[in-house]
Amino acid sequence: MLSIIQAAGWPIWPLLACSILALALIFERFMALKTARVAPPKLLDEALSVSSRGVPAAETVNQLAQSSVMGEVLATGLRTVAAHPQASEAELRAAMEGAGRAAAQRLEKYLNALATIASAAPLLGLLGTVVGMIEIFGSQGGAGGVGGGGNPAQLAHGISVALYNTAFGLIVAIPALIFWRYFRSRVDGYLLHLELAAEQFVRHLMRLPR
DSSP: OHHHHHHHOTTHHHHHHHHHHHHHHHHHHHHHTOHHHHOOTTHHHHHHHHTTTSOOOHHHHHHHHHHOHHHHHHHHHHHHHHHOTTOOHHHHHHHHHHHHHHHHHHHTTTHHHHHHHHHHHHHHHHHHHHHHHHHHHHHHHTTTSTTSOOOHHHHHHHHHHHHHHHHHHHHHHHHHHHHHHHHHHHHHHHHHHHHHHHHHHHHHHHTSOO
């Protein structure tokens, strides 16, 4: 691996930095977007159950908020009803929509950075290719132009710089793009699920005795 890096020249270092950053972002998003952390399957039913006779105690609401992203959105509705018992449906819906937007921002965290790496890596690989081509033509020109013999070692180095950087740029970009699309789809699914759950919970809260 070290010999490949040495053969690829200095243009590969930005690509290595991008690859390390992409791996870190992918690992972080895998951990953050677990179903248990975002929308546990039975959480809505549990929230409906504990609030079936009215707003539960503040400790229960806090536990709900700390359980997951969905729990925080549902807890916002309970806190709004507890603080303003006569709140209208529009006010309750607005409070939960605000919590939902904050949740969406957290779920989408780092996705733009991953998309940027997927877009920039091929360009960095192309930069390495151009640098390699410059070295090739420089070595040929230094010996009286193309066809004048040139420096074989310099020629081989220029070709290796061009090919290694092109390949490494694609190696970084393709997984980054795949995982970005995967996480994007996963977040969209979570947001739809949160929206439907919040809508059902609003209707439930409006039926509570006040």
